[in-house]
Amino acid sequence: IYDFWEIMVTTFKLQNGDEIQSIGFGPGGMxxxxxxxxxxxxxxxxxxxxxxxxxxxxxxSRRYVNSVANAFKIGYKLLDFSASYGNMDLIGEAIRRxxxxxxxxxxxxxxxNGAQLNHTVREEFLRNIKEMGIDYVDLxxxxxxxxxxxxxxxxxxxxxxDEGYVxxxxxxxxxxxxxxxxxxICKYKPEIGQFEIHPLFTQKTLIExxxxxxxxxxxxxxxxxxxxxxxxxxxLKKLEKKYNKNFIQIILRWHIQNGCIPLVRSLxxxxxxxxxxxxxxxxxxxxxxxxxxxNINSRLRYDPDNCDFSIL
Numbered sequence: 376i377y378d379f380w381e382i383m384v385t386t387f388k389l390q391n392g393d394e395i396q397s398i399g400f401g402p403g404g405m406x407x408x409x410x411x412x413x414x415x416x417x418x419x420x421x422x423x424x425x426x427x428x429x430x431x432x433x434x435x436s437r438r439y440v441n442s443v444a445n446a447f448k449i450g451y452k453l454l455d456f457s458a459s460y461g462n463m464d465l466i467g468e469a470i471r472r473x474x475x476x477x478x479x480x481x482x483x484x485x486x487x488n489g490a491q492l493n494h495t496v497r498e499e500f501l502r503n504i505k506e507m508g509i510d511y512v513d514l515x516x517x518x519x520x521x522x523x524x525x526x527x528x529x530x531x532x533x534x535x536x537d538e539g540y541v542x543x544x545x546x547x548x549x550x551x552x553x554x555x556x557x558x559x560i561c562k563y564k565p566e567i568g569q570f571e572i573h574p575l576f577t578q579k580t581l582i583e584x585x586x587x588x589x590x591x592x593x594x595x596x597x598x599x600x601x602x603x604x605x606x607x608x609x610x611l612k613k614l615e616k617k618y619n620k621n622f623i624q625i626i627l628r629w630h631i632q633n634g635c636i637p638l639v640r641s642l643x644x645x646x647x648x649x650x651x652x653x654x655x656x657x658x659x660x661x662x663x664x665x666x667x668x669x670n671i672n673s674r675l676r677y678d679p680d681n682c683d684f685s686i687l
Contacts, residue, residue, distance in 0.1 A: 383654035383655060384396055384397065384398070384450060384651075384654055385397045385631065385654060387634070387636065389543060389566050389567070389591060390564070390566050390589055393542075393543070395453060395481055395567075395591065395636070396451070396452045396453040396481065396636070397631045397636055398451070398453070398627065398631065398636060398637055398638075398639065398650070398651065398653070399451070399453035399454070399455045399483075399593065399636055399637070399638040399639070400443075400446045400451035400453065400454055400455065400638070400639060400640075400647075401454075401455035401456065401595070401638040401639065401640050402439070402442065402443050402446070402454075402456070402466075402640060402642060403460055403640050404459075404460035404461055404462055405435055405436060405439045405460075405461075405462045405465060436465055438642070439462070439469075439642065440465050440468050440469045440472060441472070442469075442642035442643070442644070442647075443465070443466065443469035443473075443642075444469040444470075444472040444473040445473075445644050445647060446647050447469070447470070447475045447480065448473050448474070448475065449644075449647055449648055449651055450651060451647070451651065452475075452479060452480055452481050453481045453483070453636070454466070454480060454481065454482045454483060455483050455569075455593070455595075455638045456482070456483055456484050456485070457484060457485035457487065457518050458484055458485060458486060458487040458490065458499050458500070458503050458518075459485065459487040459488070459489075459518050459687075463484075463503045463506035463507045464506045464507070466507050467506060467507035467509065470482075470507070470508070470509070471508070477509060480513070481513040481514065482507075482509065482512050482513050482514070483512065483513065483514040483515075483516065483545075484500070484503055484504075484512050484514075484515060484516075485515070485516040485517060485518040485547060486499065486500065486515070486516070486517040486518060486528055486531075486532065487499060487518055488518055488519055488521055488684045488685065488687050491517065491521040491524045491525065491527075491528050491684075492521065492524065492684070492685065494527075496528055496531040496532070497531055497535065500515070500535060500540070501540075504540065510540075511539065511540050511541065511542065512540070512541055512542070513541075513542045513543060514541075514542070514543045514544070514545055514566075514567060515532050515535060515536070515540075515541040515543075515544055515545070516544070516545040516546055516547045516567070516569065517529070517532070517546060517547060518547055518687070519547065519548045519677075519679055519682075519684055519687055520546070520548060520549050520553045520679055521684045522684070525553065525557075526556060526557065526560055529544075529557055529560070529561060530560070532544055533561070533562050533563055536563060543566045543567065544563050544565055544566060545565050545566055545567035545568060545569065545590075546565045546567075546568050546569070547568070547569040547570065548569070548570055548571075548677075548679045549565075549568055549570065549679065550581070550679060550680060551581065551584050553679070554568070554584070554585075554588065554590075558588075564588070564590070565590050566590060566591065567590065567591045567592075567593060568585050568590045568591070568592055568593065569592075569593035569594075569595055569638070570592075570593075570594075570595070571594070571595055571596050571675065571676050572592070572594035572595075572596075572630070572635060573594070573596055573597055573598060573599035573605070573626070573675075574599065574626060574629070574666050574667075574669040575599045575602060575604060575605055575669060575670065575671055575672075575673040575675070576599070576670065576671075576672060576673050576674055577667060577669075577670040579667075579670075582633070582634075582635065586634065591636065592634065592635045592636065593635065593636045593637075594630050594635045594636065594637045594638065595638050595676075596675055596676055597626065597627060597630055597637035597638065597639065598623055598626055598627075598639075599673075599675060600675055602673075602675065604671070604673070605626075605669065606622060608669065610665055610666075610669070611625065611626075614658075614662060614665075614666075617662075618656055618658070620653075620656060621649065623649070623650065624649065624650070624652065624653045625666075626666070627639065627650060627653050628653045628656065628657070628658055629658060629663060629666045631653070632657065632658055632663055633663070
């Protein structure tokens, strides 16, 4: 099954002709939930912390590594990750456990806001690739355009590319005016840009600007976090029956046919495989327009022009 879906997957081309998968896997940070929500103090709190450290964290790490390794085995080659998430060592372990050759993967990491604020972009990057056990990344982005710092961050990223640590450079959460400022000072133009896109927030104008400047677009929050205003729509239920696909597969297909790379996050093997099974059908032009028409310009995440970068 896995080989079949790998053959079917489509790709997009970068500025230098390199190819990138048209769907990406973003596992996010590990996190763990001991299902103990009440606040406790004293010995009770100490006990919970010990249990977390000795069992829940260890068990969560094991499951996380296995899930990421499984995604690679299924056929996901584009890994979306960030220094902000931590757990770089677990990503490295997952790569090794998957048995997939490093050169066949397209590994992304992003500069954290903390590194930008502390002027430690280079130090953070070198520490991260060491923890992952790799010599280079395929794509380096910054996580957010931190005001008055992101241009200096871009210059540091360019130096890392010049030194051979990075194959491609990109941005995340950038409006048009952020890109315009980068264009004024850059040695290398961004090749990939990632921002929030989903049927409730289609971002058509911004996508067109990126495409006009030959920058591939990645869509995060591609399913709108399962927002009820989307998932309960009769239109999607009708399309599920028409194409014999679930609504997630239909929306992911909508992204790809719009020329965007959806970044999916699931640590459940069956969901990982389902999300990947979107290359054996195509939405009609009419249905694409119907999904486009869902848009209500509802941003679910932060606006890069109106947020506190110190807490992101």
